[in-house]
Amino acid sequence: MMYRVPLLAAALAGCSAAAAAPPAFDPFAFFTGTSRGEGTLKMLAKPRVPLRVESHGRSDGNGGLILDQTIHQGDKPARQRRWVLHPTSATTVSGTISGNPGMVSGRLDGNRLVLRYAMKDGLKVRQVLTIRPDGRSVVNRVTVRKLGLAVAHVDEVITKVD
Numbered sequence: 001m002m003y004r005v006p007l008l009a010a011a012l013a014g015c016s017a018a019a020a021a022p023p024a025f026d027p028f029a030f031f032t033g034t035s036r037g038e039g040t041l042k043m044l045a046k047p048r049v050p051l052r053v054e055s056h057g058r059s060d061g062n063g064g065l066i067l068d069q070t071i072h073q074g075d076k077p078a079r080q081r082r083w084v085l086h087p088t089s090a091t092t093v094s095g096t097i098s099g100n101p102g103m104v105s106g107r108l109d110g111n112r113l114v115l116r117y118a119m120k121d122g123l124k125v126r127q128v129l130t131i132r133p134d135g136r137s138v139v140n141r142v143t144v145r146k147l148g149l150a151v152a153h154v155d156e157v158i159t160k161v162d
Contacts, residue, residue, distance in 0.1 A: 022111035031057035039156025049074035
């Protein structure tokens, strides 16, 4: 009888620890359909500006994703961007972004996807997408560097609409 209480406590602790574990992030499932991002862009020596991104993703028919985005950055006219991503292993992805010179490479690690890619003018990007426990939203943190110096940051929350 004395053993039941510690065993029950251990079982309950195990259940709550399992319930508290963050969900695994499947970016292909999350970004299929419509999502919206709201955040800010902070560029070196400039004030923070609002950033809004409307996205629609669909399968490429081969296990990958085509993600079309409309980006609203401050008072600038809206611009379009397309991501094409595909899995290269159980924990890695690669692809392209329209208008960017190089390939995108990424690594999945539990509830996070870390992407790296180059932009024009020697800019290097590290983007960390972390799915929240609700499974319906992602925190997006982007750091852009030039010659090793951080020149821009994006802080955004992306919410799955459908």
